[in-house]
Amino acid sequence: MSGSNLELAALTKAYGATVAVDAIDLRVPANTYCCLLGPSGCGKTSTLRLVAGHETATSGDILIGDKNVTDLPPKARGTAMMFQSYALFPHLTVTDNVGFSLKMRGTEKAARRAKAAELLGLVQMERYAERLPAQLSGGQQQRVALARALITNPSILLLDEPLSALDPFLRIKVRAELKRLQKELGISFLHVTHAQDEAMALADRVVLMNGGKIEQAGTPNEVFNAPRTAFVAQFMGGHNVIATPAGKIAVRADKVKLAHGSGRLNATVRAIEYQGTHHQVTLAAPGDGDLTAILSEEEFDSVAPRPGDGMALDWSDRDVHPLSA
Numbered sequence: 332m333s334g335s336n337l338e339l340a341a342l343t344k345a346y347g348a349t350v351a352v353d354a355i356d357l358r359v360p361a362n363t364y365c366c367l368l369g370p371s372g373c374g375k376t377s378t379l380r381l382v383a384g385h386e387t388a389t390s391g392d393i394l395i396g397d398k399n400v401t402d403l404p405p406k407a408r409g410t411a412m413m414f415q416s417y418a419l420f421p422h423l424t425v426t427d428n429v430g431f432s433l434k435m436r437g438t439e440k441a442a443r444r445a446k447a448a449e450l451l452g453l454v455q456m457e458r459y460a461e462r463l464p465a466q467l468s469g470g471q472q473q474r475v476a477l478a479r480a481l482i483t484n485p486s487i488l489l490l491d492e493p494l495s496a497l498d499p500f501l502r503i504k505v506r507a508e509l510k511r512l513q514k515e516l517g518i519s520f521l522h523v524t525h526a527q528d529e530a531m532a533l534a535d536r537v538v539l540m541n542g543g544k545i546e547q548a549g550t551p552n553e554v555f556n557a558p559r560t561a562f563v564a565q566f567m568g569g570h571n572v573i574a575t576p577a578g579k580i581a582v583r584a585d586k587v588k589l590a591h592g593s594g595r596l597n598a599t600v601r602a603i604e605y606q607g608t609h610h611q612v613t614l615a616a617p618g619d620g621d622l623t624a625i626l627s628e629e630e631f632d633s634v635a636p637r638p639g640d641g642m643a644l645d646w647s648d649r650d651v652h653p654l655s656a
Contacts (some may be wrong), residue, residue, distance in 0.1 A: 334361035334518040335396035335409065335486040337382065342391035344377050351377040353543035354391065359521065359536065361486075364513045366530035367523045369540035370566070375523045376491060378540070382521060383412045383489050395486060411485035415492040417476040419464040425451065426460045429478045450478035453512065470501045474508075481516070488513075490522040494529060506533055527567055531555065539563055556583075561654050571622045572654065579654040584611075586650040587624040589634050594643030598622055600636045612636055614644070 337359040344352040352374045359365045367375035380386040382393055384405035393401045400408045419428050426447045427434075433443035451457045454474040464472055473493065480488060493509070494502045510533055513520045524530055530537050531551045538548045547554055547563045558564035561572045564581035571582050573596065588594075589612065598614035601621065610631040612624045622644065626634070636642055 336361050337487055337519060338394040340392040342381060343389045344381055344386055345389045350543050355545050359519055361519060362517050363519045363535045364533055365521050365536045366534035367538050368530040370525060373540040374543040375540050379489050379491055379523050383410055384408055409486040410489055411480040411483050412489045413476055413480040413493055415495060417472050419472060419475060421464055424461050424463060425475050428475055429482055432483055446482055450482050454478045469496055470505055487519045487521060490520060492523055557652055559655055573619050581652040581654055582646045582650055584623040585625040586646050588645045589624050589636060590643045592643050594645040596644040598642055598644055600638050600640045600642055
C-alpha cells in the first residue's frame with residue numbers, strides 16, 4: 332500500500348439552511364494518523380463522509396494525491412471506510428467477509444482468499460478464518476472489519492468511531508494495534524472520535540472541530556498545551572479558563588497551586604476526589620465558575636483542603652496561555 336496527501340479546500344456541506352461543514356481548509360500529509368475530534372454535531376462525521384464520497388459537497392474541493400476527487404464515486408477515490416457498526420455479513424465466514432469486495436470486482440476465488448489470508452495475518456486473525464461473525468468477540472469483529480477495509484489497497488483509510496463499541500480495556504489495546512498498523516502500512520488514517528484521550532494517544536495530527544469549523548489543528552502536544560480558544564481548552568480538558576482584565580487565559584489544572592490566604596484568585600473548595608496518583612480539587616470562583624487543581628499526595632497533604640474552605644489559587648506566568656475567544 333502507498334499513501335497520498337489529502338487536502339480539503341473551502342469544503343462546505345449544507346443541508347438546507349443548516350451548515351454542517353463550513354468552508355474548512357485542511358491538509359493531511361501522506362502517512363499521517365489524523366483524528367477529527369469534537370462534540371456531537373460539530374461536523375467531523377460529515378467531513379469524513381464527504382472524503383469517502385458518501386455525501387456530496389455543497390462547495391469546495393477534495394484532493395487525494397494530485398487528483399481532485401470531489402465529484403468521483405466512492406470506489407474511484409482510493410479510500411476505504413471502516414464503519415462504527417462493522418457491518419459484517421452474518422452468513423459469511425471471516426475469510427469471505429474480508430474478500431467480499433474483491434468478489435464484487437470479479438477477482439478469482441483463490442486470489443481473493445489468498446489476499447484475505449494475508450490481511451487476516453496482518454490483524455492477527457488468521458486462526459479465525461473459517462468462523463462466522465457471531466462466533467467472534469467485539470474486538471475480533473473489529474479486526475475483521477479493518478482487514479476488509481484494507482483489502483482494496485486504499486491510500487487513505489477512513490474510520491468512523493471505530494472503538495466506541497469496545498470496553499475500556501480492549502479500547503486501549505486496539506488503539507495500540509491501529510497505531511502500529513498505520514505505520515506498517517504507510518498510509519494515512521482519518522479517524523473520527525469524540526474522545527480526547529483516544530485522539531491524544533493515536534494522532535500525529537489532531538483536528539478539533541466546533542460548529543462546522545476547525546477550531547484548532549496541530550500535534551496533540553500543541554493542541555493540549557497551547558489551546559488557542561476557550562472552547563479548545565475546555566474540550567481538551569485539564570485546563571482552567573480564567574477571566575482577567577486583559578482577557579481570558581488558560582492554565583493547566585496540574586499547574587495550579589493552592590494555599591491558605593490570598594493569591595491571584597480566591598475560591599471555595601467544592602469537592603475533592605482521590606484518584607490514586609493525585610487528588611483532584613474542584614473549587615467555585617465568582618465569575619469563573621468551577622475551577623480544578625490537581626495536586627500530588629505531597630501537595631495535598633501540605634495544604635489539607637476541605638470542602639467549604641476558602642483557598643488562594645496561584646500559578647506561574649510561564650504556565651499562562653492567552654486565549655483568543
